[in-house]
Amino acid sequence: MSGLMINDISMRFDLPNGGSVQALKNVSLDIKSGELMSVLGPSGCGKTTLLNIVAGFLAPSEGQIVLNDQPVTGPSPERGMVFQQGALFEWMSVRDNVAFGPDMKGTPRAQSNKTVDRLLDIVGLQEFKEKMVYELSGGMQQRVALARCLANEPDVILMDEPLGALDALTREKMQSLVLDLWKETGKTIILITHSVEEALLLGERLLVMAPRPGRIHKEYRLPFADLGVGNDLREVKKHPDYATTREEILQMIWEMEEEIMGRAEGGN
Amino acid sequence: MKIALVLGELFEETTQVLFSILGAIPYIVGYVAIILACMFIWKIVKRGLTPASGYNSRKTVTFGDESTVVSNTAASIISIVLIFVLWGAFTGSKLLPGFLHAPGPFVGDGSFSYTMEAANGATDTADVSVLVHPAGEKPDVFEVEQGDGIAKNDALVVQSYRSKLLRWDANDETTRKEGAKIVAVNGQPISKDNDVITDFARIALTDKGTLNVEPKKGVQMESIWLPAPEQVWGKLVTIATDGYQNVTLAQHLGFSLWRVVVGFLIGALVGIPLGYAMGLSDWFRGWFDPIVEFMRPVPPLALIPLVIIWAGIGEEGKVILLFLAALWIMAIAARSGVSGVNITKIHAAYSLGASKWQILRRVIIPNSLPEIFTGARVAMGVCWGTVVAAELVAAEKGVGKMIVSASKFQDTDIVMMGIILIGIIGFAIDVGIRQLEKYLVPWKGKS
Numbered sequence: 001m002s003g004l005m006i007n008d009i010s011m012r013f014d015l016p017n018g019g020s021v022q023a024l025k026n027v028s029l030d031i032k033s034g035e036l037m038s039v040l041g042p043s044g045c046g047k048t049t050l051l052n053i054v055a056g057f058l059a060p061s062e063g064q065i066v067l068n069d070q071p072v073t074g075p076s077p078e079r080g081m082v083f084q085q086g087a088l089f090e091w092m093s094v095r096d097n098v099a100f101g102p103d104m105k106g107t108p109r110a111q112s113n114k115t116v117d118r119l120l121d122i123v124g125l126q127e128f129k130e131k132m133v134y135e136l137s138g139g140m141q142q143r144v145a146l147a148r149c150l151a152n153e154p155d156v157i158l159m160d161e162p163l164g165a166l167d168a169l170t171r172e173k174m175q176s177l178v179l180d181l182w183k184e185t186g187k188t189i190i191l192i193t194h195s196v197e198e199a200l201l202l203g204e205r206l207l208v209m210a211p212r213p214g215r216i217h218k219e220y221r222l223p224f225a226d227l228g229v230g231n232d233l234r235e236v237k238k239h240p241d242y243a244t245t246r247e248e249i250l251q252m253i254w255e256m257e258e259e260i261m262g263r264a265e266g267g268n
Numbered sequence: 269m270k271i272a273l274v275l276g277e278l279f280e281e282t283t284q285v286l287f288s289i290l291g292a293i294p295y296i297v298g299y300v301a302i303i304l305a306c307m308f309i310w311k312i313v314k315r316g317l318t319p320a321s322g323y324n325s326r327k328t329v330t331f332g333d334e335s336t337v338v339s340n341t342a343a344s345i346i347s348i349v350l351i352f353v354l355w356g357a358f359t360g361s362k363l364l365p366g367f368l369h370a371p372g373p374f375v376g377d378g379s380f381s382y383t384m385e386a387a388n389g390a391t392d393t394a395d396v397s398v399l400v401h402p403a404g405e406k407p408d409v410f411e412v413e414q415g416d417g418i419a420k421n422d423a424l425v426v427q428s429y430r431s432k433l434l435r436w437d438a439n440d441e442t443t444r445k446e447g448a449k450i451v452a453v454n455g456q457p458i459s460k461d462n463d464v465i466t467d468f469a470r471i472a473l474t475d476k477g478t479l480n481v482e483p484k485k486g487v488q489m490e491s492i493w494l495p496a497p498e499q500v501w502g503k504l505v506t507i508a509t510d511g512y513q514n515v516t517l518a519q520h521l522g523f524s525l526w527r528v529v530v531g532f533l534i535g536a537l538v539g540i541p542l543g544y545a546m547g548l549s550d551w552f553r554g555w556f557d558p559i560v561e562f563m564r565p566v567p568p569l570a571l572i573p574l575v576i577i578w579a580g581i582g583e584e585g586k587v588i589l590l591f592l593a594a595l596w597i598m599a600i601a602a603r604s605g606v607s608g609v610n611i612t613k614i615h616a617a618y619s620l621g622a623s624k625w626q627i628l629r630r631v632i633i634p635n636s637l638p639e640i641f642t643g644a645r646v647a648m649g650v651c652w653g654t655v656v657a658a659e660l661v662a663a664e665k666g667v668g669k670m671i672v673s674a675s676k677f678q679d680t681d682i683v684m685m686g687i688i689l690i691g692i693i694g695f696a697i698d699v700g701i702r703q704l705e706k707y708l709v710p711w712k713g714k715s
Contacts, residue, residue, distance in 0.1 A: 057615055077621035087612040090711040091634040100630075101620040134714035152620055 004031040004054070004156055004188060009063035011049055011214075023049045024060070025213035031190070031205075033155070036182050036225050038191045038203030040249065042256045046214020047192050048160060054190065055079055055158050068155065077101060080154030082145050082162040088133045094120070094144050095129045101152030112151075119147040122184070123177065139170035146181065159191040163198065175201055176233055183229045196249050200224055200242060201233055208249060210256055218252065220245065299354070306346045314342075352497060359496035360488050371486040373428040375400050378468035380454050382436060382479065384419040387447030394419035396434060398469065400426050400483040403491075418442055424481060429490050431482035433474065444477045453479070495681035500688070503681040512682065513673060515665050521689065523665040527583065528651045528697075531590020535647065539595045540640060543602025544632070560596055568593035568654040572661050581662035586655065593654045594647040601643020605636025638712040641705040645698060652694045667693075 011024040024046045031037055039047045052058040054065055056075040065072035067079065080101075081087075088097055095116050096103075102112035120126045123143040125136075133141055142162055149157055162178075163171045175198060182189055193199050199206050204225045210217035222245070228236045236242065330336040356364040360372050378398045385391045394415060401407045407425055414420040418441040426432045436450065437443040451457060453464040453471050463472040472480045491499060508517045545552035546560075571589055579585035609632055617631045659668025667686050674682035705712065 055615070055619060057618075075615070075618035077619065079619060081616055081619040083612040083616060086610045087616040089613065089617075089631065089634070090714060091637070091709075100617070100622075104621045104623070104626055132711065134711050148616075148620070154619075158619075 003033045003035075003068070004190075005029075005066040006031070006050075006054065007063050007066065009050070009053060009060045009065070011046065011053065011058070012061045022213035024053075025215050027063075027214070027216055029207070029216070031156075031188060033188055034186045035204055036189045036191070036202065037205040037207060038193060038199040039207045039209060040193060040196060040199040040253070041209035041214075041217070042211055042253050042260065044214075044260070045209040045211040045256075047209050049214065050209075051158050051160055051190065051192055054156075055081055077105075077152045078155045080149035080152055080157045082142075082149050082157065082159040084161045085138065085141070085165045088141055088144055088148070090132065090134045092133065093129070094125060094131055094133060094136070097133055097144055098147045098151050100148060115151050116147075119150055122150075122181065123147045137170075139166055139174060142166065142174060143177070146177070150181070150185065150187075154187065156188045156190065159189065161192055161194060164194060171198075172233060176228070178202055179225060179228045180230065182225075196246055196253070197237070199249075200246055201228055201236065206249075208252060211260060217256075220249075299350075302350060303343075303346065306350075307343065310342050310346075355494075355497055358487065358489050359491065359494055359499075361496040361498060363496075363498055370488050372488045373400075373402075373486045373490075374468045374484040375402055375428050376468075378466070378483070380464075380466045380469070380471060382419070382450050383452040383455070384436070384440065384442075384448055385451045386418060386442045390418060391451070392417035392419040394421050394436070394440070396422045396424060396436070396479075396481075398424045398426060398481060398483070400428050400468070402428050414439060426481060426483055428483055429485055431480055434479040434481055436479055449477055450479060492678055492680055495684060499681050500684045503679075504685050504689075507682065507685070512670055515670075517670075519665055520667050520670045521693070524655050524659065524667045525693070527586045527590055527655050527666070528648070531587045531655075532594045532644075532648055532651050534587070535591045535594025535651075536598045536644065538591075539598030540602040542595075543599040543604075544606055544628075544636075546599065546603045547606025548628075548632075556599070560599055563592075564596050564600065568650065569657050572658050575658075576662055581664070586658055586663070589658055590651045590655060593650050597647040597650065598640070598643050601639050601646075602636060605639035606632055608639060609635045637709045638705075641701065641709055641712070645701045645705075648697050648701060649694065652690075652697060656690055 006027060006029040009024055009027045010022070012020060012022050014020045027046075027050060039050070041047050049058065053060050054072070056065075056072050056079065059073075072079070089100065092100070095113075098116045098119055099107075099109075099112040102115060107115075116129070117126070120129055123146055125140060125143055125147070128136060128140065133144060136144065145162065159178075163174050166174060178189075178191070179202065181187075191199075191202050193202070200222060201224050203220075203222055206220040206222055207216060208218045208220075209215065224236050224239065224242060227239065324330075324336050324338075327333060327336055353364065353368065355361070357368050357370045360369050376399075378400065379395055380398070381393050381395050383391055383393045394417065395412075397410075397412050399407055399410065409425055410423050412421045412423045419436070420439045420441075422434060422436055422439065424432060424434055437448060440448070442448045450473060454466055456464050458464050458471070458473050460473050460475065463470055465471075469481050469483045472482070474480055495503075504517075511517065512520070542552075542556065546556050547553075568589060571592060575585045575589045575592075579588055613631055613635065614627060617627050622630065655666070656668040659666035660672045663669040667690055671683045671686035674680075674686065
């Protein structure tokens with residue numbers, strides 16, 4: 001079957017001081033092709049570790065990742081990444097950044113130019129094509145990062161807090177862009193975020209993870225992502241379920257954080 | 269009790285240094301006072317001409333706000349001009365109007381009288397006419413009327429900055445051998461411990477009873493210590509056209525620069541890949557870390573004797589020395605350039621399908637260029653200093669060789685010229701690399 005399967009992943013490693021860390025324990029998920037899933041959790045819940053395992057940067061100590069019936073053993077262009085910031089190549093122009101993936105494959109320039117033009121149109125940066133990326137604002141840089149990822153035609157897009165460093169207004173615009181891109185391209189997207197609102201808006205499925213050991217705590221299926229496509233996200237936030245779900249999740253994470261604090265204090 | 273001896277010696281040295289510093293204080297105070305005076309005058313003039321209107325002028329907190337401290341161009345210009353003016357003033361430069369000159373050495377005619385007492389107690393006074401001439405002139409010995417009495421008038425020719433013994437009894441009716449001696453100069457009593465200072469000279473009585481005439485030196489520097497600016501410039505022109513010791517100036521400079529460039533390039537060519545290897549492989553890191561960490565603090569100058577023993581004083585030795593000077597700096601720069609790559613860039617490149625080779629070429633190398641340029645600036649500076657020092661020790665050609673040969677002949681003007689050229693070239697190299705960096709690595713400091 002096509003899609004991304006996370007089969008009973010555990011991640012355990014030894015520390016230099018003799019202790020060991022159980023970052024993830026028995027995480028299993030089936031993500032269908034074209035699904036948009038957001039992952040939320042307090043710090044230390046292993047969500048970034050999970051994303052790095054799916055990306056192929058880390059090998060799990062148990063379990064495996066299967067994408068389109070192929071086990072994942074390392075990074076590959078079929079799983080594109082969008083990072084928080086600093087992942088663009090500042091020695092390249094916007095065009096060269098977006099064309100990086102095709103260039104690596106040896107795609108002829110005429111063809112990669114078409115791809116670049118199409119994607120820059122989508123993210124609204126056509127006139128900045130020849131600019132160097134350090135001349136762009138933070139929001140524009142993240143648009144370039146999105147376009148660069150899409151240029152490679154990945155099956156799955158993994159986003160590690162891609163909007164975390166942006167100011168509130170830019171962030172809202174970018175959230176709309178992510179939703180539009182998702183609908184337009186039909187890609188599978190896994191998005192890690194710290195923001196409960198962002199997780200609600202950008203998740204058909206919302207995964208809440210719990211720490212120590214990192215595990216899946218609760219899963220939601222939400223209507224807001226579909227409602228948000230092509231619409232004003234502030235309208236979506238007026239949906240009656242939005243506020244209640246948000247409060248419920250905030251409460252959940254609040255309790256987890258309290259528990260961590262309590263345990264830390266108790267340990268003293 | 270050897271320690272006590274050493275401590276005593278060090279104490280003596282320390283007091284000597286302190287006294288030298290104390291002697292310099294009036295000059296330093298004078299220099300600072302001139303600059304401060306210029307500052308106040310400039311501020312008043314500036315305020316009158318163009319009232320400040322920029323954003324900085326609205327700031328009420330300026331002391332401690334580094335952004336309000338911009339290097340004042342006027343101060344820089346005054347600083348440079350003042351150096352040349354002081355240089356000219358204390359060397360009696362012809363480029364400066366006379367009233368700016370510091371008091372110079374006495375030149376011209378002077379005279380004093382001495383009172384001689386013969387063995388029998390008779391005294392007589394005679395006049396001495398003195399002609400003090402500048403260095404380089406050879407005035408004729410002149411005669412004066414002898415006058416009457418047992419002491420006869422004398423004539424004396426002295427070069428400025430020098431002194432001369434006056435054998436006053438050469439023409440007198442009685443001599444030192446017969447027991448005659450000088451008791452006073454210009455009517456003031458004189459003895460071995462008590463010199464007489466006249467309007468133009470210091471006159472001392474020597475052990476043998478003769479008079480030592482030392483015309484006043486003023487506070488200007490003799491050109492053998494510090495030549496005037498125009499003299500240095502003139503020397504530059506002569507040496508640029510005629511060369512020095514059968515080697516042209518272009519050759520001297522060219523050889524020094526060639527050594528630096530070749531040594532640096534080989535050092536970079538080996539050091540940069542070495543640094544990359546250290547940044548990318550644990551074995552290379554472990555292999556070279558002890559070597560690099562040991563060699564880094566060894567100043568290249570300390571290697572000069574060993575390099576001379578091994579490779580002689582020819583080009584080979586110089587290039588090896590500069591290679592070693594540049595190698596470690598470039599290796600460390602490249603290593604930290606690799607370590608400085610943000611891991612998300614590497615991850616991003618891998619998930620965009622880049623191979624290891626593509627990551628090296630398209631991500632790691634460009635990302636490390638800013639660090640490498642910083643290293644290159646440091647390395648070129650060190651190489652330039654090292655080549656001059658190496659040439660001072662042993663060389664056949666080169667700007668360092670030129671100034672050390674000139675110093676042996678007390679050609680201070682050539683030494684000064686060489687030092688100024690060394691400074692200008694070192695500065696030009698640094699500016700050149702910075703410009704190249706701006707052009708090649710425009711993204712530096714912008715990620």
